[in-house]
């Protein structure tokens with residue numbers, strides 16, 4: 402593997418199940434799966450609804466808003482692509498629609514992150530993929 | 543009426559290889575060493591072993607762990623019970639449970655449960671062994687790719703997120719978490735099998751480097767090569783064997799599930815609660831009756847949250863509960879008396895189980911707790927996802 406490739410951050414690529422999510426991301430839309438039978442909204446692109454096990458599903462656009470459920474600050478370099486980033490935050494955001502997503506918070510210093518902080522999605526664009534990041538909505542810092 | 547499983551079986555043999563940076567033997571060879579030691583310890587003849595349960599550790603994920611072929615490596619013929627089990631860190635307790643149920647049902651007589659793992663390679667760090675997806679070449683695919691893209695690697699991150707939530711919700715402090723680490727190190731200084739035997743202070747804890755904040759290095763367990771085996775036998779047979787039996791008074795499991803959606807409190811409320819209900823009822827005891835705890839301690843926080851879910855204190859009060867040194871030598875609730883996974887050795891669920899057997903037998907030498915009638919032993923796997931427990935005692939009834 403070329404050295405430059407080893408040093409870049411891992412960029413995900415869609416598989417068949419997650420393609421609507423990543424296609425939506427490129428268009429600036431945060432997409433979730435909603436069960437046609439019971440209305441439960443889920444994020445991981447699973448064929449079955451975890452509540453009623455139905456496979457009838459529609460992808461829907463989420464509001465993009467949520468709140469910080471919990472967060473951590475990474476100090477170790479487990480992947481060379483993050484060597485220049487440490488210490489960086491990792492957050493679990495609970496979306497307004499219910500599902501939780503793992504991401505990073507932007508526009509806030511690690512010391513100012515609080516649980517429950519309202520956040521909104523913004524997109525970090527790369528060549529062929531866009532990644533959801535979250536920015537605090539209010540500036541109570 | 544006592545529960546029919548209460549005291550029906552006992553752990554009759556214990557075998558432990560050297561553990562830690564132990565090189566030059568495969569997982570299979572280490573497992574065979576542990577089984578040989580356990581059989582010798584019990585006084586059973588090898589021909590009396592009619593059950594084998596295996597658990598491979600992280601080596602299993604990598605594809606070269608122990609499994610069903612171990613039967614033939616050990617030359618065990620005509621087994622009545624055989625399985626390869628995996629519920630991560632809760633497997634050790636679950637192997638003993640399966641063995642106990644099978645023995646009580648008349649399906650087998652003496653069942654070996656063995657764990658072996660070789661995550662460490664010469665010249666590599668402990669972190670490398672459990673770094674997870676960070677090692678994978680190429681682009682991560684699908685939704686799971688969001689984790690790698692966010693720089694989320696391995697269990698350290700997951701437990702940091704859980705620990706943070708408990709700290710934020712309940713005011714749990716680093717002093718309180720550090721007290722757990724310091725106390726367990728005190729125990730480890732008295733355990734010849736422990737990897738880390740130099741005493742540490744709370745200052746050392748605070749000064750240890752961040753791994754994933756809020757986890758310091760000294761919040762995190764060790765990584766070890768090695769193997770541990772136990773033998774489960776019927777109570778009658780146990781009483782005629784070489785060692786003081788560690789009777790199984792109670793056992794339980796709890797797996798809360800996490801669909802990663804609003805309404806689930808997976809970070810701070812664990813399967814230990816369900817497991818405790820079942821095990822306490824079976825054993826006819828409650829938290830006030832427990833003399834010694836051996837709690838799965840992949841992180842300091844795991845100890846704290848497990849204490850809450852077993853009812854030793856209320857939810858959220860784990861911090862104040864531990865901060866007076868209650869878990870350390872001389873404390874009111876001796877816990878992880880061999881140093882645990884933080885300071886002793888990391889053999890998944892076999893770490894708490896091996897020390898539980900040692901203490902129940904009264905063979906802890908310098909670190910033996912005087913009152914050892916009821917020993918609680920827990921196993922935790924995944925990210926507080928899977929939980930199994932045993933309540934052991936030197937007394938059958």
Ligand SMILES: [Zn+2]
Nearest residue numbers: 436439450453
């Ligand atoms: Zn449904």
